[in-house]
Amino acid sequence: MKKLPFILLFTSFHLFAQEIEHIDPPFWWTEMPTEELQIMLHGEEIGDLEPSLEYAGVSLESIEKLPNRNYLVLNLKIAKQTKPGTFKIALKNGKSTQLAIDYELKSRTLDSNRNMGFDASDVIYLLMPDRFANGDPSNDTIEGMFEAADRSNPNGRHGGDIKGVLDNLDYIKDLGMTAVWLTPTFENDMKPSYGAYHGYAATDLYKVDRRFGSNEEFKAFVEKCHGMDMKVIMDMIHNHVGDQHWWMKDLPSDDWFHDIEEYGTTNFRGEVQSDPYASQYDLDKLQKGWFVAEMPDLNQRNPILAKYLIQNSIWWIEYSGVDGIRMDTYVYPYKDYLADWVSEVMTSYPNFNIVGEAWVEKVGHEAYWQEDMEGQDDGYDSQLPSVTDFQIMFALDQALTEDFGWKNGLSKLYYAISQDRLYSDPMKNVVFIDNHDTERFFTKMGEDPDLFKMGYAYLMTIRGIPQVYYGIELMLANDPVSGDGRKRADMIGGWPEDKRSVFTREGRTKKENEAFDYVKKLTNWRKGAEAIHKGKLTHFIPENNTYVYFRHTEDEAVMVVMNQNEKEVEMNRDRFAEILNDYKKGLNVGDGSTIDVTTNFKVGPKQTAIFELKK
Numbered sequence: 001m002k003k004l005p006f007i008l009l010f011t012s013f014h015l016f017a018q019e020i021e022h023i024d025p026p027f028w029w030t031e032m033p034t035e036e037l038q039i040m041l042h043g044e045e046i047g048d049l050e051p052s053l054e055y056a057g058v059s060l061e062s063i064e065k066l067p068n069r070n071y072l073v074l075n076l077k078i079a080k081q082t083k084p085g086t087f088k089i090a091l092k093n094g095k096s097t098q099l100a101i102d103y104e105l106k107s108r109t110l111d112s113n114r115n116m117g118f119d120a121s122d123v124i125y126l127l128m129p130d131r132f133a134n135g136d137p138s139n140d141t142i143e144g145m146f147e148a149a150d151r152s153n154p155n156g157r158h159g160g161d162i163k164g165v166l167d168n169l170d171y172i173k174d175l176g177m178t179a180v181w182l183t184p185t186f187e188n189d190m191k192p193s194y195g196a197y198h199g200y201a202a203t204d205l206y207k208v209d210r211r212f213g214s215n216e217e218f219k220a221f222v223e224k225c226h227g228m229d230m231k232v233i234m235d236m237i238h239n240h241v242g243d244q245h246w247w248m249k250d251l252p253s254d255d256w257f258h259d260i261e262e263y264g265t266t267n268f269r270g271e272v273q274s275d276p277y278a279s280q281y282d283l284d285k286l287q288k289g290w291f292v293a294e295m296p297d298l299n300q301r302n303p304i305l306a307k308y309l310i311q312n313s314i315w316w317i318e319y320s321g322v323d324g325i326r327m328d329t330y331v332y333p334y335k336d337y338l339a340d341w342v343s344e345v346m347t348s349y350p351n352f353n354i355v356g357e358a359w360v361e362k363v364g365h366e367a368y369w370q371e372d373m374e375g376q377d378d379g380y381d382s383q384l385p386s387v388t389d390f391q392i393m394f395a396l397d398q399a400l401t402e403d404f405g406w407k408n409g410l411s412k413l414y415y416a417i418s419q420d421r422l423y424s425d426p427m428k429n430v431v432f433i434d435n436h437d438t439e440r441f442f443t444k445m446g447e448d449p450d451l452f453k454m455g456y457a458y459l460m461t462i463r464g465i466p467q468v469y470y471g472i473e474l475m476l477a478n479d480p481v482s483g484d485g486r487k488r489a490d491m492i493g494g495w496p497e498d499k500r501s502v503f504t505r506e507g508r509t510k511k512e513n514e515a516f517d518y519v520k521k522l523t524n525w526r527k528g529a530e531a532i533h534k535g536k537l538t539h540f541i542p543e544n545n546t547y548v549y550f551r552h553t554e555d556e557a558v559m560v561v562m563n564q565n566e567k568e569v570e571m572n573r574d575r576f577a578e579i580l581n582d583y584k585k586g587l588n589v590g591d592g593s594t595i596d597v598t599t600n601f602k603v604g605p606k607q608t609a610i611f612e613l614k615k
Contacts, residue, residue: 084106410545
């Protein structure tokens, strides 16, 4: 009996000599839009301890103990007048303090050029950091991380990083881009057998992957973009994480993830969410099935996890100053959670914007996910400002490659856009002709430069917020390899060992310079085209393999003529008199030539001609 105190003392020492392994979020700010703060602590058996703190303006409102004793969740309130500083969180065993954690409250940065949002006046340049440029070869391989860089593997890491993007921001700006979207930069410390160079299998949501750089480098990247009048869109994923996430090594609770043994992998049918006749089986399969076997599916109906994810978004917005979020796999999680997430983010940052990836098959399914959809009768309001407009991409692919006919060819564009009444605001749709998950546009067009130019001109003039995929300015085609790596080739010249550089005119081929000049001219022209940013759309039913539409405000108008014929066509101006009667001439944006729009006019073969109308 006399040895018992010694045994207890030894056990106590052994238990509490362990350090806290994770504190999420790692710090916070004063004067935030919300006074609530949830802190997750993770360390060996800290759930057995009782926390306390003393700091003016900060109160510990409640404590939540998870089934796993290695977790402790603190719910704090940070009063509006709280001063920045550091306070201690004491973790006690009875009256004895076993651990004391320093927690910092920083002062907010309230510059007006942060969190600006994005809209139809922008053109978004989407790039994959691993495949764009390797600015720091020293971080290609990090000791202790699973995967090293190997450019010989098209589906593995190649070594691109944030510094590589920073080094080439002048190139992006020169193209006319006003916003940059990076695929996720979160830590993705996944095994090489999976290949998580793309960033969509996060293993720590509060850290930039060290092979890309650091949190500080990401923040510096955002600040540099802002200094060059470019915005930054951050890619996030709340549907899943990677199977090497630290949660998977020490599960907070049994309901943190959905059970793959019960639900398997998802059915990839996002349409189920808006289907009034959907079976519960199909709905469960969509929402609870894992995206792939290496991506555990998050259960956002666990309230602690839901709060964690929402707060993580707010932390990155506040920390980095990003202007928008693109949320991956938007149609897979619980839709009530998504509406709550959007609401909290947009309430906190009213000038912000969010686009959700809604990869679905029909316009009605797409429109379901945009806020306040007219005529929606299931009572759901997503509150989401923007959706990815896959319908435009699908229609353009068909329009430029199908046989002609009154139901085919350019009519596909007409049928898609004529359903815009289903969207609450189609001008907020993010439109694109390819991205990191699709075949490259030049490949889809059979590597036909004329069709490529027709499609890019359409993208620059149709309603919505255009997004272009890195390399499109070079008419980059798919690589002749298998796997997703075929769509994600390196930018030649982004690596020290490359023999030429597409980032310079001298390093580009004649074909690449032709594409670059075309993309640069149209994109930069669009920056000043008010009728494209804010104008109404009036279009005319396609006839004889031509499609004519106008973008117009009270003060200016742009006429777009798509001619898919192999020969020049004459356009009957009387058909378009309701717009053209106010104008006399049309300045061709492409070649600077002028046409008389008071009479019939001609448009050359296989082109999308853009005319600024003049009175």
